[in-house]
Amino acid sequence: MTESSESTTEAVVPLLEPREGIPPVVTSRQGLEATVEAFTKGDGPVAVDAERASGYxxxxxxxxxxxxxxxxxxxLIDPIACPDLSELDAAVADAEIVLHAASQDLPCLAEVGFRPRRMFDTELAGRLLGYERVGLGTMVETVLGLRLEKGHSAADWSTRPLPEDWLRYAALDVEVLVELRDVLHDELVASGKLAWAQEEFAAILAMPPAPPRSDPWRRTSGIHKVRNVRALAIVRELWTMRDQIAREGDIAPGRVLPDAAIITAALEMPRTKKALTDITAFTGRSARRHMGAWLDAVHRARTLADSELPAPSTPGEGPPPANRWPDRDPAAAKRLAAARAVVAALADEHRMPTENLLQPEAVRRLTWEPPAQISDETVAERLRSLGAREWQIGLAAHPLAKALDRLETKGIL
Known part of the structure; x- marks a missing residue:
């Protein structure tokens, strides 16, 4: 049961066609100008969505x-044919932009010059309101009593021309997004959570782009199986070669060579082309096409000087994984358990996921390195420095300070 009112109608109605039909895809300067003019004359919030070609x-x-x-x-705008949407962005600069799971779409929208100033995220609103399932299709069905078909979400949207049924699906994704926003807005008001949501939306919009990862090759799936630095060098060299080939060919890296192939090669350290081709994960068409490059990468890793080998691991910022805390710092492990219990109780009280009540990383960092003197004020300041929102601090600082202080007072730490 959610905190919000259960507004699902008894009979769910399939949403099969956009009200005005499938709009033609805008692929020209003239078409984009007409769209800008239409949206300038429009009124109210603007529903926005974007389709990518993840995995392709x-x-x-x-x-x-x-x-x-x-x-x-x-x-419907083709951003390959119309790569600059800054005029459209300016035309709706004063409007509230309605998105679902905004953090997924904002980066690719920014690449084409569309940067919302005000936003309403229907997925995040659903989380704050306690909806158990917050996918767009489920939210539309639960809140509006309409059923969206979600069959093309993982399609290759770089396909040209786009099939008509894909375009229908895409148009329907924004068909009732503003209506969904309006109901959720009213539920946020009724539950006293509108200010919380608005603070969350503003924080998402203000978030800077994520910095490039250091040693991104260390995120290769299965790398935990690789135990020595020479094998890690093979992972690094194969990953780097794969990334270069993928970037130049505009292909998802996993389609060039799966992570499983990289890990198996690191573990087996093949010396010959035959040994490499005997690895099952290297038998795909794309992998075979670049067999020489893979063998060169493995050979390069095998012949690196010891000084050129990667470190066994990269020291991460912040605390270690929580499962190591009992051995590394038993007192911190007790603080973490107490803090997690506080956050879980608050999340249950306010009927939302614990990660929305307070970011798990903030809880970990607070309890790994707590303030020297525990008080409501010092805990609040520490949470603020870790990126917690003011509404989160208002809810959590006092009970967290109380729990941490209790541990110290009882001499448990």
Whole structure:
């Protein structure tokens, strides 16, 4: 049961067609100008969505942008043919932009010059309201009593021309997004959570782009199986070669060579082309095409000087994994357990996921390195420095300080 009212109608109605039909895809300067004019004259919030080609193409660029606004209708824009949407962005600069799971779409929208100033995230609103399932299709069905077909979410949206049924699906994704926003907005008001949501939305918009990862090859799936630095060097060299080939060919790296192939090669350290081709994961068409490059990468790793080998691990910022705390710092482990219990109780009281009540990383860092003197004020300041929102601090600082102080007072730490 959610905190919000159960507004699902008794009979769920399939949402099969956009109200004005499937709009033509905007692929020209003239078409984009007409769209800008229409959305300038429109009224109210603007529903926005973007489709990517994750798993097919390199990177996360948008291959279709969908919008809808009262008085303007819906628009489907091809951002490959129209790569600069800054004029459209300016036309709706004063409008609230409605997205679902905004953090997924904001980076690719920014790449084409569309940067919301105000936002409403229907997925995040659903989390704060305590909805157990917050996918767009489920939210539309639960809140509005309408059923969206979600069959093309993992499609290759770089396909041209896009099939009509894909375009229908894309247009329907923004068809009732503003209506969903309106109901959730009212539920946030009724539950006293609107200010919390608005603070969350503003924080997401203000978040800077994520910095490049250091040693991204260390995120290769299965790397925990690799136990020595020479084998780690093979992972690094194969990953780097794969990334270069994927970037140049605009192909998702996993389609060039699966992670499983990289890990197996690191473990077996093949010396010959035959030994490499005997590894099952190297038998795919794309992997075979670049067999010489893979063998060169393995050979390069095998012949590196010891000084050129990677470190066994990269020291991470912040505390170690929580499962190591009892051995590394038993007192910190007790603080973490107490803090997690506090956050879980608050999340249950306010009927939302614990990670939305307070970011898990903030809890870990607070309890690994707590303030020298525990008080409501010092805990609040520490949480603020860790990126907690003011509404989160208002809820959590006092009970967290109380729990940590209790541990010290009882001499448990």
């Amino acid at each position: 193409r390199y990177g996360g660029r948008a291959y279709l942008v969908q919008l809808r606004r009262a008085g303007a209708g819906s628009a």
